[in-house]
Amino acid sequence: MSTARFSPFELLLLKSRSQVDTATLLLLGWVLVHRQHVSEGQRRRRLAQVTSQFRHGHELGPVMSIAHSQDLHAIQLAAEVVRKECSKERSLSVMHQAITVATDDGDISLANHYILRFLADLLNVAPATLGTLFQELTGQPLRQPEDPSRDAYWQTHDPAYYAQKAQEEADAAQREKASQEQAEQQQRAKADKQQEKKQKQQEKKQQKEDARRAKARAEQSSAEQKAEKARAEQARQEQARQEESRQRQQRSSPPPPDRTTRALAVLGLTPGASKTDVRRAYRRMAQLHHPDRFYSDSEHQVALASARFQRIKNAYDYLMQTY
Template sequence: MPLARFSSFELLLLKSRHQTDTASLLLMAWVLASRGHITAPDRQRFAELAHDFRHGHDLDPLIEIAASHDLAAIQLAAEVLHKDASGERAYPFLRQVTALAASDGPLTAANYHILCFLADLLGVPPNEFSGLFEATTGQPFKAPDDPSCTAYWQAKERQQEQHHQRESENRRDSSSRQQHQHDHHRQDQRSQQQQRHHHQRQHEKRSNTHQSPPPNDRTRRALAVLGLEPGASRSEIRKAYRRLAQVHHPDRVFARGDAITASASQRFQRIKKAYDYLMEAS
């Protein structure tokens, strides 16, 4: 006689310390899987809920069964729950599964129908479940939009039109801000350029104001006597005078006769006068 082969969920029920709790956990995992991919935060939330259940086995197989949408296992879990958790015992479970379904925002269409199925399975009337849902989530229990209705697609079109209008307004606002920034930048550049021109004119004006006037004829002659160029400083004038005075002082040629001495004296007088004039003029 061939041995009976058990499914993964049947094996978990055989291992479970409390089969109703194991069935409840599978249906909760089914709610998570019906929202889409089961994320790490979903697994963490599921593990925290499982602390209050007497299952005694690993939770990962339950999540894998729910993620594979094993309808045979889900049907078996529903039968176990219907047998052992109907009536008043259904309300704690429905509160938990409702909070789980609404934990990440509005209900998906799949979770809406799952909650309706579970409430009906456990014998809770629709009006009572609506009150339970609102008390648990703070939101009314509303049916999702029906894609088979014309009003659904009309509302979608209005939403798309509003979305496109907001995007168009945002683009216009962005373009206006960019143009304003560009104009402001150009204005700053013009202002900086005007300031540079102003500073340049002021500098040229100060330079022209402080520029020494060209030397007159007498000054040029005095400088030429001392062997200097126009613009010579007082220190340069003094050094030139001392050097020429040592060379052309009459005492240096006194022994060479009166004529040479007289010529040296005249030369020295011109040097002395040129020096005195330049020192006074500077």
């Protein structure tokens, strides 16, 4: 029959002279694999010493290889074989051997705490009996295993792990702090960018407003200049019209006589008359228009005669001063 369907441990069981010895051998090897600070050669020599009376009839190497591989199927099969075949006395003997190989150096690993309890339960050894047997063989009570989920365990049994864990936590905190600082920096940069954008928008808006006001002022100034030019042009045109009207008036009417000419006209003389002519004309006009000649007329006639005589007198006085 082909053996390809069997696992390495099943082949050992098939070739073994005592399957219970081979199964016990694997369980003890499983305990030895979990011994701390023990070389492979020491494990094999210790296993050979403890099982020197076994009748399995094969090498220890394949058994240790299976134990190192942590083949749970093989360990489960070995446990079933031991549970089925072992008597009470043999069960206690197996527990004695397991405690011995687990505590040769006076210490017991955490894994072997659980393995010894597993074997005791497998072999129907009560916890109190296991504690008594452990006390007799090691001189120490079998205490409850420490909880590997607590930091205190790793501080005691694996300080390097705890230091690494503390370093990892410190690194994580540092990364978190750096990430937070980066996020804050990015947020500040974003706020600064938004502020800068807002400021630019305000500056652009202000520039537009300034340009609008400047344009409005320029338009107003241009309008004022146009209005001023219009007013100036209107004034110029008005002045031109007045000047043209004055010139037309001057051209259409003779220039007004001067005072001398008017005074001569009052006395009935023409320009060029002599002083003697003025005296004669005055005497003649005075006799004709003296108010005393009109005393018998109405008051209105007397008033008109007085006014005429006064003009004659004023004209004579002016001409006598002038000549």
